[in-house]
Amino acid sequence: MITLSLALALFATGVDSEVQANAQLSKLPGYVYFEVNGKPPFEPDSIRLRTHTMTGELLEDFHTNLEEGNVVSFEVLRTTAGQDVRVPKGRYQVILSWGTALDKRVVFDYDPAKALVLPKVELQFGDVDRDGELTKEDHSYIMSQMGRKKDFDSWYTATDLKFRVPADADLNFDGVVDTWDNHLFMVATQKKHDKPLIEKKK
Numbered sequence: 001m002i003t004l005s006l007a008l009a010l011f012a013t014g015v016d017s018e019v020q021a022n023a024q025l026s027k028l029p030g031y032v033y034f035e036v037n038g039k040p041p042f043e044p045d046s047i048r049l050r051t052h053t054m055t056g057e058l059l060e061d062f063h064t065n066l067e068e069g070n071v072v073s074f075e076v077l078r079t080t081a082g083q084d085v086r087v088p089k090g091r092y093q094v095i096l097s098w099g100t101a102l103d104k105r106v107v108f109d110y111d112p113a114k115a116l117v118l119p120k121v122e123l124q125f126g127d128v129d130r131d132g133e134l135t136k137e138d139h140s141y142i143m144s145q146m147g148r149k150k151d152f153d154s155w156y157t158a159t160d161l162k163f164r165v166p167a168d169a170d171l172n173f174d175g176v177v178d179t180w181d182n183h184l185f186m187v188a189t190q191k192k193h194d195k196p197l198i199e200k201k202k
C-alpha cells in the first residue's frame with residue numbers, strides 16, 4: 001500500500017513538472033507572464049487588469065482567468081482605429097485587482113517581439129470589505145471570524161450584509177482563521193502599499 005501511494009505521488013509529481021515544462025515552452029512573443037500568490041479560486045474567478053503607459057494613460061481595462069499555477073498572462077494592446085494593436089517597445093504598468101487583495105502596480109519593460117516572464121507578484125490580502133485599504137473595519141471582521149475552519153462552518157457563505165465570508169479572513173489560505181491571520185494583517189498595516197491610482201508624471 002505504501003509502495004502504491006509512493007508510486008502515485010511520484011506519478012503526480014511527474015505530471016506537474018510536465019505541465020510546467022509545457023507552460024515554459026508555450027510562452028508566446030508579445031505576452032507578459034507572471035505568477036501571483038493567493039488562494040485557488042473556489043469558483044471560476046478572474047483577475048482585473050488595467051494596463052497603462054508610464055504617464056498614466058489607460059490602455060486597456062479587462063478581466064482574465066488565472067492559468068495553471070496562478071499564472072496571469074496578457075498582451076499589451078492599444079485600440080487604434082477600432083483595432084487592438086500591440087504597443088511599441090517601452091516601459092508600461094499594469095494594476096492588478098483581485099478579490100480581497102489590495103491593488104498592486106507592476107512596472108515592466110515590454111518588447112512586442114518577445115515573451116516577457118516577470119518575477120512572482122506578491123499580493124497583500126486582507127481587504128475584506130474591498131474598499132482598497134486595510135483598516136479597523138477589516139481587522140474587526142477578521143477578529144470576529146477567529147476559530148472558523150474550512151471543513152466546518154460556512155466557509156464561503158456570507159455572514160453579514162456586506163457579503164463578507166469567513167474565507168476572506170484566512171489571509172494565509174491554510175483553511176483556518178487564527179492568530180496567524182491576525183499577525184499577517186497587523187504586519188501588512190505597517191507596510192507601504194501601492195496607491196490604487198496612478199500618479200501622472202510631472
Ligand SMILES: [Ca+2]
Pocket residue numbers: 126127128129130131132133134135137138
Ligand atoms: Ca478595507
Ligand SMILES: [Ca+2]
Pocket residue numbers: 169170171172173174175176177178180181
Ligand atoms: Ca489562516
